[in-house]
Amino acid sequence: MTAIPLVFALLAAGIWLSALAERFASGRRFPSGTVFAPLLQAARLLSQQSVRTEHPDGLNWVLSPIAYLTLAVAGLSVVPFAPELAVAPLDTGIVLWGACEALTIVAVFLHGWSANSMLPLIGGYRFVAIGLPAMLLSMFVLIAAALPAQSLSVGAIVESQRSLWNVVRQPLGLPLFLLLGLAISLRGPMDYGDAADLSGGTAAEVSGPHRLAWGIARLAMLTAFAAMGASVFLGGYLGPWLPGPVWLALKTAALLLVLTWLGRNLARMPAPRMMAALWLVLLPLSFLDLVIAGVEALP
């Protein structure tokens, strides 16, 4: 059961690192105490009023950030920190992760729906339209990664990369998977839920502690995704000299930084264009990825 504290330590470190990376990436100068800036921001939000809109769907309004955060934790629970060291070393690890992806879309939609306001609702709607195809192609990519391992368990997928990491073996896999990461953590080119053109989208009406909870949940999902991506494509805990959990943390951090950079430096196209790109270009690419994995798996 040493895995449980490891999960929460990784989550906390990931949230803090990505909040910090976000600040550095923005290129702003900060007066002092930059390292603690996320904490200060959190304290500020805690002291603010949590405004309620008129007649929201009260239950879902409260539940959606909680569900989002829970899904991040659940997704992280199948990631192994060392051989046989995961909170839930399931045989169906990546199916569980897929279920978490799908439910994340539900959580974001509910967040937009429950505010009873126009911009959040449009954000929720748009996110579903883009999120579902993105999730679909991520599943193909994950199945391709499961092929050489001959198992749906994340631990087995990591073990199958002892000779060669999946990022090399299946070059299409990681880039396509990163797209999904940008989508489910609501950032940059795939942020159709909380985008600036909707004044914050599903989060446009939240303030104070509620906004803090939503922000933490977003970063937690980003961390969970990065850990998953590091395990499936970058060999997870595998690596010389250092112990497994350290390697996983390092690779997770690297993916976090890549995602943060991509999120701030790629333009977001209008939703219909992105929709066409997802269905007509990227989904066939994920099939191609599956074919490549299949051909390689031939004895």
Next chain:
Amino acid sequence: MAARLARAPGISLQHSIRHAAILLVAGRYRDTDRSALCRLHDQLPQPRATAWWGAAPLTDVHDPVTIAEGDDPVPQLRRLDRDLLRGARASEPDWLPDEPPNAWRGKGDHGQGGKGMMGGVPYGRPMAMMGEEMRDGLMLDAMTVTIGPFLRTLPPGLSLELTLQGDVIQQARVATPAYSASGIASEPLLRAARILELLGLPDLARRARISAARGDDDEGLVAAARRRGALLALPADLADVRARLDAALRRGAAPDPGEECLVDRLAGMEWQSALLRVASFDPATLSRIAPAAEPEEGEEEKAA
């Protein structure tokens, strides 16, 4: 004016009033926009404060914080923020009575203000009614809403009355025209910054704003925008926006859109594309195609 804030350390401009702590009213505003300003203010979460930078405070505001037009607002804003957080300054009360747009309490079959399935004003607002979807002909709910005049993604002062089905605009009407702009407010780079923000490139937008505030050329800007896919992201039916963004990044004159009417062009467009198109016009063109500009100047932004 707000372009000058782009460089200020520790101050970030927010997209939603709910995310802000301080409302900064920069420049003059129209008398007709007063009620919109009050509504905006009342959506600020507490503790909250308003600063008037080169703007006349509303008469009934108690103890207003005013900043002269030529002054640097950053030190004052910082002090204000610190006082608010420490409780040294009381949070501002609502400026408008907190009441729904229509009375609903106790009315109707269940006290929710509605009648039957679709009638009445449940919880203060009428329900969306069916209308034909433009692209597909399905009868779907259409909602009429007004956005602006202080929406950050629109040019200051412009407010549009939109009939929306999902994120597609069925019908548009200019409710109030944009403020006419002169000096720095008509700087092309500010327009480019707004477009870049709509494209999800906040850092590049900030770079453009800083360059606009300095009033110098930033040669790398076009290349940087190109590298990040800003021009590529615009689809073929937004080719005019692409051309105007390219021109604005070079601080050049945009190609003349000719005799087009803005609101007609917006019908049938999806939300982000529509905002991109609105943001791409320079103030002079905008006042021509989205008519009846008034001789005032002003900008309003939110700072935290």
Next chain:
Amino acid sequence: MTAADLAFYVLSAVAVVSGWRVFRTDSMVRASFLLMLSFIAVAAIMLMLAAPYIGMATVFMMAVEMMVMALFMVMFMMNPAGLNPMSMVHQNRLSIGAAATAFVGLTVAVLFTDLPHEKVARQAPVIRDLGHELLGPSMLVFESAGVTLLAAMVASVVLSARSGRFGPSDEGSRPPGLEPGGEPAGRVPESEQEDE
């Protein structure tokens, strides 16, 4: 009572109660997600029944399905949030009677049947078995399901898309004439028949 039994009772209660609430809430969006909750509870029971793949896949599928359902609700239904409480129910008594009959009948059948009791072995490699079965002896079944899904996809696009082969479907599209300028081929739409 073991912890597993307790978990089973709680999950069953969640599945049944949320299934019942689906038809009792005014908000259509809540209704679809209550149904999803019911499915998730059933999926958790299936996990306890040593069917991890089917359970997880159910959650995955139902999350997507109910999401789409919620969107359709908001699209098609007037008053999707249930702001004006309403009752859209017909033949209520008959339905309650039928439901009660079905439940009682099935329960009686369950209670009075001599059910076999052979549990799945604890360490059985059920997922591997499933994979070998699907791509081995039951391949025909599996492929039939796949082809059926493909047919359903084609059918749903044909049914729901507006653009017909000869014009928008809701305007009664008809194919061109067999010879240039001739009478349009195909069946004459009902509406035009009445005009003649």
Next chain:
Amino acid sequence: MTLTAVLIVAAALIGIGLYGALSQQSFVMLMMGLELILNGVLLAVIAFWSLGAGGPPRGQVLAIVVMAVMAVEMAVGFALVTAVFRRRQADTTEKLGTLKE
């Protein structure tokens, strides 16, 4: 957790689903009833497989077929609802008195 108990839960789900399918006017709600019936069926199939038949691989194949049926029902169902709605603005069963045009 005996086979009998699980089957009774499945029966309850089927009963509630039947109520929904028969009583709801709106097409989409009606489909929710059908889904709930299939939910009960799926649970019963897995219960028989796990607790009754000793886990033969074919039992899970049956469950997969049930899931495919669910997906087909949803896809074709929604397509039909869209088609009918486009043609006649009908979203409840009462508005569909006839199958003609």
